[in-house]
Amino acid sequence: MTTDPVISAKNLSLTFQTNDGPVHALKDVNLEINKGDFVSFIGPSGCGKTTFLRVMADLEKPTAGEITVNGVSAEDARRARAYGYVFQHAGLYPWRTIGGNIRLPLEIMGVSKSEQDAAVKEVLEMVHLDGFEKKYPWQLSGGMQQRASIARALAFHADILLMDEPFGALDEIVRDHLNEQLLELWARTNKTIGFVTHSIPEAVYLSTKIVVMSPRPGRITDVIESTLPKERPLEIRDSPEFIEIAHRVRDGLRAGHAHD
Amino acid sequence: MRNVLPVLTVVIAIFVLWYAGAVALNAAWAHDKAKRAGVELTTSELIADTMSQKKPKLPPPHQVGAEIWKTTGAMVIKGKAFSKRSLLYHTGITLSSTLLGFAMGTALGIALAVGIVYNRTMDMSVMPWVIASQTIPILAIAPMIIVVLNAVGISGLLPKAVISMYLSFFPVVVGMVKGLRSPDHMQLDQMKTWNANSNQEFWKLRLPSSMPYLFTSLKIAMAASLVGAIVGELPTGAVAGLGARLLGGSYYGQTIQIWSALLVAAALAAGLVGLIGLFQKIVLKRMGMAR
Numbered sequence: 001m002t003t004d005p006v007i008s009a010k011n012l013s014l015t016f017q018t019n020d021g022p023v024h025a026l027k028d029v030n031l032e033i034n035k036g037d038f039v040s041f042i043g044p045s046g047c048g049k050t051t052f053l054r055v056m057a058d059l060e061k062p063t064a065g066e067i068t069v070n071g072v073s074a075e076d077a078r079r080a081r082a083y084g085y086v087f088q089h090a091g092l093y094p095w096r097t098i099g100g101n102i103r104l105p106l107e108i109m110g111v112s113k114s115e116q117d118a119a120v121k122e123v124l125e126m127v128h129l130d131g132f133e134k135k136y137p138w139q140l141s142g143g144m145q146q147r148a149s150i151a152r153a154l155a156f157h158a159d160i161l162l163m164d165e166p167f168g169a170l171d172e173i174v175r176d177h178l179n180e181q182l183l184e185l186w187a188r189t190n191k192t193i194g195f196v197t198h199s200i201p202e203a204v205y206l207s208t209k210i211v212v213m214s215p216r217p218g219r220i221t222d223v224i225e226s227t228l229p230k231e232r233p234l235e236i237r238d239s240p241e242f243i244e245i246a247h248r249v250r251d252g253l254r255a256g257h258a259h260d
Numbered sequence: 261m262r263n264v265l266p267v268l269t270v271v272i273a274i275f276v277l278w279y280a281g282a283v284a285l286n287a288a289w290a291h292d293k294a295k296r297a298g299v300e301l302t303t304s305e306l307i308a309d310t311m312s313q314k315k316p317k318l319p320p321p322h323q324v325g326a327e328i329w330k331t332t333g334a335m336v337i338k339g340k341a342f343s344k345r346s347l348l349y350h351t352g353i354t355l356s357s358t359l360l361g362f363a364m365g366t367a368l369g370i371a372l373a374v375g376i377v378y379n380r381t382m383d384m385s386v387m388p389w390v391i392a393s394q395t396i397p398i399l400a401i402a403p404m405i406i407v408v409l410n411a412v413g414i415s416g417l418l419p420k421a422v423i424s425m426y427l428s429f430f431p432v433v434v435g436m437v438k439g440l441r442s443p444d445h446m447q448l449d450q451m452k453t454w455n456a457n458s459n460q461e462f463w464k465l466r467l468p469s470s471m472p473y474l475f476t477s478l479k480i481a482m483a484a485s486l487v488g489a490i491v492g493e494l495p496t497g498a499v500a501g502l503g504a505r506l507l508g509g510s511y512y513g514q515t516i517q518i519w520s521a522l523l524v525a526a527a528l529a530a531g532l533v534g535l536i537g538l539f540q541k542i543v544l545k546r547m548g549m550a551r
Contacts, residue, residue: 054449057453058452059449059452059453078452078453078455079455081454081455083453084453085449085450085453087446087449087450089446091446091447091450093465093468094547094548094549095468095546095547095548095549104454104464105454107460107464108451108454108455108456108460108464109454109455136548137548138548156454
């Protein structure tokens with residue numbers, strides 16, 4: 001049985017007009033993301049991976065081509081609050097508690113107080129921050145803050161989670177830990193996840209589909225379907241299968257650079 | 261407590277300079293008097309005279325201090341704290357128009373800032389006028405405001421408060437425009453991902469973000485408001501208020517009265533600004549934004 005893709009991009013292009021002439025952030029990008037996929041976007045800076053994610057989120061408008069999210073335009077999907085977006089920085093409001101920060105999108109969406117309480121409790125437990133509801137952001141470590149920001153993106157039960165280098169500012173050990181938790185969360189919620197990263201091990205470890213991109217113009221050079229099982233302990237990173245996929249990603253990245 | 265020594269040093273230095281200045285400036289009058297009386301002054305007699313003249317060019321600190329005590333503390337003891345001869349009465353008059361003007365200026369400043377941030381036309385058109393308004397010397401426009409408002413039947417506290425407002429709205433506009441624009445791209449994008457409307461964006465993000473800027477502006481606005489109130493008291497015919505004391509003192513050469521009014525005005529400003537500072541500390545600490 002085939003289902004409609006959750007996110008579909010057809011001949012997508014985005015050109016920024018700058019003082020130094022046009023910059024082709026994305027050029028003729030085609031991609032389909034299915035329900036429950038964990039898709040990583042990897043590539044050097046300037047390859048358009050973040051721009052692509054922002055187009056899905058309707059934070060940028062494509063200059064050509066078509067994008068649909070949940071079968072409707074990206075703008076309609078945004079208005080329907082179809083996705084939760086996690087930025088590189090946690091961006092928690094210092095004047096709100098962790099609970100208050102998670103409540104923020106719910107307040108904006110007009111969710112009732114009792115439903116807010118239930119949602120806060122549920123998502124805090126999901127990111128293993130139970131008991132931190134009344135704490136302020138400055139009382140939490142960087143990793144915990146980022147988990148709180150993921151909890152905030154989960155709070156309104158969107159089916160899609162878009163993450164823009166969410167662990168980029170964290171150290172290796174914390175990052176491993178959060179990767180493991182993210183997989184667990186993904187398995188539990190069956191969300192569709194778009195994940196921008198510049199770390200090869202992170203991309204291979206997390207994804208069911210790895211999209212390798214290259215710059216000038218930003219385009220997709222390779223799409224790798226991961227053969228790794230859904231159940232992934234951290235040790236899987238030493239398996240030959242893992243190393244093979246990582247190798248292919250690296251080749252894809254190198255091929256992209258050969259055009260320079 | 262590490263600050264005590266440097267602060268004390270500066271205070272002592274000011275007093276030394278002040279006394280030295282008093283001797284130097286008042287000596288001429290002492291010599292004049294001695295010459296007319298046909299006597300020679302020894303150095304100690306000269307200094308003693310410069311310390312106790314009735315209308316000195318520069319009254320020494322202890323004379324000013326005595327005058328302030330005579331018109332404040334001593335009046336309170338006599339139970340006449342709010343008689344017209346009491347400096348407390350005049351301070352109260354000035355304080356009331358300062359506070360009213362400050363409140364009006366803050367409200368106007370915030371309203372203009374919101375308009376400037378949310379409306380492109382206002383951004384382009386209002387800001388130049390706001391800046392131009394501050395290039396007009398307040399001394400020139402203050403009598404006009406008093407006269408015009410009097411002509412439409414408004415007198416008393418309000419015209420003075422309007423002058424205070426005129427001076428105090430400016431720092432609030434500038435600070436709040438900057439404060440309301442302080443949320444970064446990421447925070448605004450985040451609001452967009454939640455499909456927040458501009459009302460929600462204002463109350464939940466822009467306004468709380470602007471608080472540190474607001475408090476800094478309020479301190480400047482408070483000091484400006486006091487200046488406005490004092491200036492506003494000058495063209496009203498020196499009826500009451502610290503400005504009236506300054507003007508009255510200069511009419512009759514009462515330098516001691518001028519200096520005591522000046523010092524009380526300075527102390528009032530320091531107190532008011534300190535109060536805002538305290539409030540700022542408490543609020544920003546509670547908001548987790550204290551630096």
